[in-house]
Amino acid sequence: MPRTLPIVNTTAPMCCSPIGEHSEDPAADALQIATRLKALADPSRVRIVQELACCEGHEMTTTEAGALLGVSEATANHHLKRLQQAGILAPRRDAQKVYYHLDLGALRQLGAVLQVRCSANCHCS
Amino acid sequence: MPRTLPIVNTTAPMCCSPIGEHSEDPAADALQIATRLKALADPSRVRIVQELACCEGHEMTTTEAGALLGVSEATANHHLKRLQQAGILAPRRDAQKVYYHLDLGALRQLGAVLQVRCSANCHCS
DNA sequence: ACCTCCCTTCGATATTCATCTAATAGCGAG
DNA sequence: CTCGCTATTAGATGAATATCGAAGGGAGGT
Known part of the structure; x- marks a missing residue:
């Protein structure tokens, strides 16, 4: 799985937002973005990120995650792995x-995709 | 389904990021956030948002969405409805x-949740 | 060597959900 | 009113996945 989200290009001249940027292959970009969003689209995993985002450098083990979520260690490990695979x-x-810790850059980049900034002077077709 | 994400409070004094904000019920917040992320965590639905985010005020019908995605109108309608339910x-x-159009505020708010801004002067426990 | 944690993997199960086809409903035009 | 187009609903199916218990594996401590 690639480590970069090709969609986010904050310097390029744009008509609108990162997610609306014209691309060679919008469907591929959509798949890319959806895959990462899916990794976060689960209450348990959001809860883990919440906890780790509270303070810089916070870390968490499988056992701790299991206790936090009230699930088995196998399940906790599954969630941690999914988040890891998404970077x-x-x-x-x-x-x-x-010890698992947040990759702040990856999280910010994912959030940036949703920071739509549309304007009237759009030169789409 | 509530229309607000209680997590995002950009004015409150904070130790870290919106998602890391201390809350009465972090699990409920996580569920809230995950539910909205799930609405977007699908290639077809990201594709729809891409298209609508391209230019301000862009709109799309069920039939157009079906043609864009290469799926049946029933499926397209399903995706549009899911995005609508998520606000x-x-x-x-x-x-x-x-005609369906983006709610830019809702999209930005969801993105803001992921804009982690951790700092060293954290006063978590 | 043995015991104890902790992490991980495996196989099974139940649920969610994306997708289809077919059917129903709403609205406008002729 | 009937035809045609658009939107929606219903039911079915297959795939993905969240979860569990159990088992395996690795590293330290006694």
Whole structure:
């Protein structure tokens, strides 16, 4: 899975918003964006991100996530992995423990996609 | 479904980001956010929003959405309705046609949730 | 060596949901 | 009123996935 969201180009001349940017392959961009949104579109995973976003550098283990969510460790691990695969979380290993922390850049970039800034002087077709 | 995202309070004193804001019921907030993200977490629906976000005031009918996505009108209608239920799209009826357009505020608000702005002077527990 | 955590994987189950076809409903035109 | 176009609903199906319990694996401590 690519690490970049090709849609977000805040410097390019634009008619409108990042998500409305004209692209070579809008369907591919949509798939790209939807895939990342899907990784976050779950109450348990939003809850994890909430917790990690509270303070800079906060970390969380599988066991802690399980306790926080009230689910089994297997389930908690599943959610952490999904967030990691989307590039939103990154792991840090210390001995037998694995600490997960936020990738703030990835989260911000995903949010930027939704920051629509339409204007009247649009030169779409 | 409530029309507001209680999480986003850009004026309140904060330790970190909107999503990390301390709340009475973080789980409820997470559910709230996840529900809206889920409405957008689909390639077809992102594609629709892309198209509508291109130019201010752009509108789309069920038939047009079906043609754009290459799916049946029933499926297109399903996606439009899901986006509408999430408050992202709003309908405008004209005779027998129904034109859907973006609710820019709702989209921006959802994006704002992900604009994490952590700082070192955090006073979390 | 053994025991104990912690993390991860596996297989199963139940639910959600994207999609289709077919049918129904609404509105305008002739 | 009937025809045609648009929108919507209903029911069915297949795929994705959230969840669990159980089992496996790795690293430290005693």
